[in-house]
Amino acid sequence: MTQAEGGATPRERYRAQVRAEIKERAWEQIATAGASALSLNAIAKQMGMSGPALYRYFRGRDELITELVRDAYRSLADAVGAAAKDGAEVAALAHALREWALADPHRYFLVYGTPVPGYHAPDDITAIASEIMALLLDACAGAVGPADAGATPFGTHLEENREWAGGHPAPPAALHRALAFWTRLHGVLSLELAGHFTGMRFDPAQLFAAEVDALAGPPGARGA
Template identity: 70%
Template sequence: MVEKGATSPRERYRAQVRAEIKQHAWEQIASAGASALSLNAIAKQMGMSGPALYRYFANRDELITELIRDAYRSLADTVRAASTLQADLGVLAHALRRWALEDPQRYFLIYGTPVPGYHAPDDITLISGEIMSVLLRACAAATPDRPATSFDEHLESHRHWADESVPTAVMHKALSFWTRCHGVLSLELAGHFTGMGFDPGKLFEAELQDLLAR
């Protein structure tokens, strides 16, 4: 995917080369994992010298940041589009699953094992916050009044990640929804259900229906 904003021939060429570098990076990640990502190996694949490639990405972390940013932005756009069609937890859950199944390596880059020694910049947190904001809005319409739990009380003093107007019960619902959906997805994409004979999609749906019933 060529980067937006490239207008002049030189900018378009640079955007095309960066897109090709990222494609090779995804292929490396698929075969050896993000921690093994090598700019020198990508340069060799592209017939470039290491210093030439560094004109496009200064180091490994800058390339990883770009890949993570692209992944989060893709998911943020996906859940926002789903919520525009219907602000419903079921719709969001299935949009998340389709997105994850479409490209498991992209999913694992942002929700799998952290890359050793890598620290994401603040703008990545802001994009992931967009996803949670969509989820919180959907949960607000699906969370009945109920007695507070001990975890609700804990959340009261750990709610900096949500707007002050969001009820604690809604935050709890969003966290339960997010962790249970990701729990099934992570196990499915990692192949842990292989050979067990059941359809992971039906397990995902059962977990979702249980969440909605609560």
């Protein structure tokens, strides 16, 4: 999208532009009907082209979706990164995450929703995921309270298996806090976005805020 004009040859520029427009339409479809309803045929028709033309630009439906997942991850990393720029408070990251999720629920589900059985994310996507995790670890390492001294059972387990942190020099309590941040906020967000709270009258934002509050306090609270 940004480097569409940076292409060398006219053909490459045109190609990049068409690819961008295809993804644009794809995002529109996903925003309204979800990823499962994404139809290459419909996109082509919408663009005034006839069906198989799109296969010049994407190997197939899977490759397009993989590209969209990549963009979604990139977008999330940017959103979280922007929030982590200054203060780097854990609550700020949480807020950025929620904003990003509410802005386009289907995009959230594209990243964190029900996985496709055969699908395995390519390396560059998992790299972006690690990048997000690093931001989270930074924030969590910066917020280690004095109460984090006591080692929890899970803390020691994490100490022994901390390869996933990619060499990040965070204490076990921070590792645990980062993991809890991820799983707890995903828990609230995914249930909210999936509509499991509709009917129940309480405000999901306040439940989310309560979880963020708990996260800002004790990490493994009462563990051991």
